[in-house]
Amino acid sequence: MSGVKNRIDELFAEREKKRFIPFITTGDPSLGTSVRLIHALIEGGADLIELGVPYSDPLADGPVIQRASQRALQAGTTIQHVLEVIKELRDSGVTIPLVLFTYYNPVLQYGVGRLFERLAECGGDGIIIPDLPYEENQEALAAANQNGLHLISLVAPTSDQRIAMIGEQASGFLYCVSSLGVTGTRSGLNSNLVPFLKRVRSCTSVPLGVGFGISTPDQVREVARHAEGVIVGSAIVKEIERNLPLLEKPETVEEGIAKVKTFVQTLSSALK
Amino acid sequence: MTGRAGTETSVPDSAGRYGRFGGKYVPETLMSALTELESAFAEAVSDPQFVSELHHLLQRYAGRPTPLYHARRLTEALGGAQIYLKREDLNHTGAHKLNNALGQGLLAKRMGKKKVIAETGAGQHGVASATVAAQLGLECKVFMGEEDIKRQELNVFRMRLLGAEVIPATTGTRTLKDATNEAIRYWVTNVDETFYIIGSVVGPHPYPYMVREFQKIIGEETREQILEQIGRLPDEVVACVGGGSNAMGMFYPFIHDDVRLRGVEAAGHGLSTDKHAATLTLGRPGVIHGALTYLLQDEYGQVQEAHSISAGLDYPGVGPEHAYLKDTGRVHYASVTDSEALEALQLLCRTEGIIPALESAHAVAEVVKLAPTLPKEQVIVICLSGRGDKDVATLQTRLDAGGQGGTGA
Numbered sequence: 001m002s003g004v005k006n007r008i009d010e011l012f013a014e015r016e017k018k019r020f021i022p023f024i025t026t027g028d029p030s031l032g033t034s035v036r037l038i039h040a041l042i043e044g045g046a047d048l049i050e051l052g053v054p055y056s057d058p059l060a061d062g063p064v065i066q067r068a069s070q071r072a073l074q075a076g077t078t079i080q081h082v083l084e085v086i087k088e089l090r091d092s093g094v095t096i097p098l099v100l101f102t103y104y105n106p107v108l109q110y111g112v113g114r115l116f117e118r119l120a121e122c123g124g125d126g127i128i129i130p131d132l133p134y135e136e137n138q139e140a141l142a143a144a145n146q147n148g149l150h151l152i153s154l155v156a157p158t159s160d161q162r163i164a165m166i167g168e169q170a171s172g173f174l175y176c177v178s179s180l181g182v183t184g185t186r187s188g189l190n191s192n193l194v195p196f197l198k199r200v201r202s203c204t205s206v207p208l209g210v211g212f213g214i215s216t217p218d219q220v221r222e223v224a225r226h227a228e229g230v231i232v233g234s235a236i237v238k239e240i241e242r243n244l245p246l247l248e249k250p251e252t253v254e255e256g257i258a259k260v261k262t263f264v265q266t267l268s269s270a271l272k
Numbered sequence: 273m274t275g276r277a278g279t280e281t282s283v284p285d286s287a288g289r290y291g292r293f294g295g296k297y298v299p300e301t302l303m304s305a306l307t308e309l310e311s312a313f314a315e316a317v318s319d320p321q322f323v324s325e326l327h328h329l330l331q332r333y334a335g336r337p338t339p340l341y342h343a344r345r346l347t348e349a350l351g352g353a354q355i356y357l358k359r360e361d362l363n364h365t366g367a368h369k370l371n372n373a374l375g376q377g378l379l380a381k382r383m384g385k386k387k388v389i390a391e392t393g394a395g396q397h398g399v400a401s402a403t404v405a406a407q408l409g410l411e412c413k414v415f416m417g418e419e420d421i422k423r424q425e426l427n428v429f430r431m432r433l434l435g436a437e438v439i440p441a442t443t444g445t446r447t448l449k450d451a452t453n454e455a456i457r458y459w460v461t462n463v464d465e466t467f468y469i470i471g472s473v474v475g476p477h478p479y480p481y482m483v484r485e486f487q488k489i490i491g492e493e494t495r496e497q498i499l500e501q502i503g504r505l506p507d508e509v510v511a512c513v514g515g516g517s518n519a520m521g522m523f524y525p526f527i528h529d530d531v532r533l534r535g536v537e538a539a540g541h542g543l544s545t546d547k548h549a550a551t552l553t554l555g556r557p558g559v560i561h562g563a564l565t566y567l568l569q570d571e572y573g574q575v576q577e578a579h580s581i582s583a584g585l586d587y588p589g590v591g592p593e594h595a596y597l598k599d600t601g602r603v604h605y606a607s608v609t610d611s612e613a614l615e616a617l618q619l620l621c622r623t624e625g626i627i628p629a630l631e632s633a634h635a636v637a638e639v640v641k642l643a644p645t646l647p648k649e650q651v652i653v654i655c656l657s658g659r660g661d662k663d664v665a666t667l668q669t670r671l672d673a674g675g676q677g678g679t680g681a
Binding site for chain 1: 302304449453457460463556558567571574
């Protein structure tokens with residue numbers, strides 16, 4: 001536990017309430033549409049949002065988020081833009097926790113200290129860096145603590161003896177990777193998920209968020225029996241992709257956003 | 273240039289760091305596998321049985337030691353320092369890549385893994401991995417960029433003939449970088465039963481270290497052979513650098529000697545263009561494929577496309593130990609263009625009857641510039657990392673179209 005207290009801790013203060021955590025690739029298909037989609041996610045029941053920074057080499061991501069990253073990069077999205085989106089959301093009255101999801105190299109090039117400072121100023125609450133494991137995160141951890149941000153750690157089914165040290169350091173919530181592999185939908189949940197989550201639970205005091213491969217209301221409901229937060233990324237990004245023809249035209253963008261919102265509602269309502 | 277340096281013995285440290293470079297920047301899912309690999313490797317290399325089995329394969333199967341050859345006609349043509357070629361092109365499968373693939377393949381088997389995967393650029397590491405898999409009875413998948421599959425048709429066929437499955441990487445720039453991304457993604461998904469044979473001194477710790485250890489036989493043999501042939505060490509050793517495994521293997525045994533070391537990167541169309549692969553010359557520190565190293569990237573940290581006529585040098589990153597050796601000044605890194613490499617390739621063909629790989633032709637090209645500036649008493653060893661058979665289609669297209677360097681002599 002880091003001692004940091006912010007919107008994320010408030011959100012999880014009532015542990016029995018289950019929280020819906022969608023992910024979106026910021027800038028897909030454009031920054032303007034992204035901001036409107038984020039509002040739709042909130043209206044659709046998001047309790048916390050992960051804002052993805054598009055990256056040229058997203059190692060931990062499957063094809064759906066890879067394609068979204070490509071679209072966002074083609075639209076010219078940079079990490080600076082994503083920070084500005086967070087600021088814009090706060091300025092327009094958004095109060096739910098916002099977490100930046102980014103690979104490490106863009107963080108390194110921005111400057112670790114500088115990025116965390118700027119993220120806090122813009123109104124962010126945390127940061128997830130999927131290619132920055134425990135052994136490499138000292139600088140980021142210090143910068144997070146200094147700026148009142150949670151550095152959200154990940155723990156995987158293969159973490160094994162590492163679970164204890166990761167669980168002890170965890171801050172905000174602990175991102176539990178449901179199964180081996182990259183992000184993307186799976187046909188079913190990993191059969192070892194429950195024992196894995198029990199083991200993680202015994203090693204940490206922070207709430208658990210479970211992600212990777214969750215795409216249906218049934219899966220959301222099932223996961224919520226064992227965790228405080230349910231994270232859905234690729235399924236939502238896929239829905240955005242499916243509605244691109246609508247989202248890319250000014251006269252139909254509203255209709256596209258409404259479709260994404262309806263989809264998100266079907267997932268988030270599984271928790272109510 | 274620094275002749276001697278005393279600090280290199282300590283790299284990598286226990287965290288896999290070469291100075292500030294290296295490390296393990298990978299998804300949490302892979303961390304336990306890397307730790308397991310690290311201890312399996314440490315156990316293996318201290319087990320005499322593993323060492324002798326590898327030695328046996330290198331000798332009886334791969335054909336080591338490869339010759340060290342005094343290239344008299346090339347030396348005469350350039351009119352300066354004496355040039356020796358370390359003939360890694362004569363290694364089984366046609367390049368130095370097999371040294372490492374054999375080592376990692378044996379390790380995979382020792383760890384009880386039945387499936388191996390590999391990434392490949394030019395196809396040399398893919399062929400080496402497919403070969404080792406066949407020899408050891410392992411199942412093999414090779415990830416290769418769609419663009420490279422086109423450029424290296426012959427090697428694709430060889431891999432399939434050897435029983436490997438070649439999986440095209442269709443994302444990003446569709447070259448080595450993306451093949452590596454795809455291999456890592458596959459590994460994350462199948463980490464329990466799969467051994468990932470990385471082909472160069474890149475990737476997360478312990479790979480850069482392990483690959484160097486399996487490749488250092490190049491430099492060890494060279495050292496012994498040159499002492500035997502001329503009674504002293506060379507003045508300079510030159511090798512091409514993409515990821516940098518032939519160079520690391522060649523340089524490492526000379527690190528503490530008074531021998532100049534020179535790595536040669538691909539300058540593609542030229543350093544002033546955006547079509548090059550001169551990572552150490554023009555890159556900035558960043559993270560790629562699990563290691564902090566020099567990287568071709570834009571101001572926001574997006575990885576940039578590399579370019580080289582040689583598919584094996586076409587990589588926007590470089591091994592972290594090279595990044596370290598650049599910063600300490602122990603190794604000098606130069607670069608040569610596509611055209612210079614093509615000309616050097618033809619020169620070697622005509623003076624010595626050796627068709628080098630386009631990758632290795634970069635090292636030759638640097639020596640074409642360097643040798644005439646040095647006295648005849650000096651000795652340069654070039655690591656001729658591979659043979660050029662795989663490149664003949666590329667050469668035909670380039671030389672027929674551009675008349676580059678002509679065909680007569």
